[in-house]
Amino acid sequence: MKPIIETKRLILREFQKTDAKNMYALNLDKKVLKYTGDKAFKSVEDAANFLKNYSDYSKNGFGRWSVFLKSTNTYIGWCGLKLNEEGFVDIGFRLLQKYWHNGYATEAAEACIDYGFGTLKLSEIIGRAAIANKASIKVLEKIGLHFWKKDTFEGVNEAVYYKITKKLKNENIYKNRR
Numbered sequence: 545m546k547p548i549i550e551t552k553r554l555i556l557r558e559f560q561k562t563d564a565k566n567m568y569a570l571n572l573d574k575k576v577l578k579y580t581g582d583k584a585f586k587s588v589e590d591a592a593n594f595l596k597n598y599s600d601y602s603k604n605g606f607g608r609w610s611v612f613l614k615s616t617n618t619y620i621g622w623c624g625l626k627l628n629e630e631g632f633v634d635i636g637f638r639l640l641q642k643y644w645h646n647g648y649a650t651e652a653a654e655a656c657i658d659y660g661f662g663t664l665k666l667s668e669i670i671g672r673a674a675i676a677n678k679a680s681i682k683v684l685e686k687i688g689l690h691f692w693k694k695d696t697f698e699g700v701n702e703a704v705y706y707k708i709t710k711k712l713k714n715e716n717i718y719k720n721r722r
């Protein structure tokens with residue numbers, strides 16, 4: 545399958561049936577799900593059904609994407625954009641624990657933001673995280689999102705919302721070039 549995004553170390557491509565085992569394993573880890581409000585899949589078949597019914601690509605033209613290490617073609621998790629239930633496009637990421645702390649989430653998410661503004665012509669992208677989810681908030685800040693508000697979202701009572709506009713992103717690129 546053709547990659548959607550390629551970075552220095554990573555390939556992002558659309559979900560496919562063969563990701564079921566990996567997605568099941570990802571959501572089996574309580575540490576991965578701790579701050580997300582997500583639930584574990586009941587079985588590999590449950591994950592396969594999720595993938596079969598995943599309609600974001602056909603509905604919105606974008607979605608979450610599976611992330612692989614370019615050097616070994618190893619699955620490490622997912623990252624991508626989602627038109628959420630509040631009508632905002634949000635950036636999200638989940639990685640298998642053994643790949644944390646290598647800068648992969650930052651690298652993947654930054655590329656998704658560029659894709660969102662450059663290819664998809666979005667004007668704004670938000671990020672939401674549990675207040676306690678320091679790693680996630682750090683990633684949002686490192687890719688240029690700014691604190692917007694405290695609120696709640698599905699399954700998370702104490703959350704922070706961050707956002708970035710295309711205008712702000714372009715201004716920052718301009719500032720960094722001077």
Ligand SMILES: CC(C)(COP(=O)(O)OP(=O)(O)OC[C@H]1O[C@@H](n2cnc3c(N)ncnc32)[C@H](O)[C@@H]1OP(=O)(O)O)[C@@H](O)C(=O)NCCC(=O)NCCS
Pocket residue numbers: 575576577579580637638639640643644645646647648649650651672673674677678679680682683
């Ligand atoms: C959030 C997540 C994707 C980050 O992945 P990652 O590849 O380790 O992230 P990166 O290495 O790109 O960056 C993480 C940053 O957070 C920092 N960080 C990690 N844990 C931290 C903590 N407990 N407190 C403060 N900072 C922390 C890291 O030091 C790093 O910043 P630095 O590069 O300036 O040192 C990963 O931890 C994960 O999958 N968590 C479970 C799922 C999840 O919570 N997703 C987000 C839901 S909103």
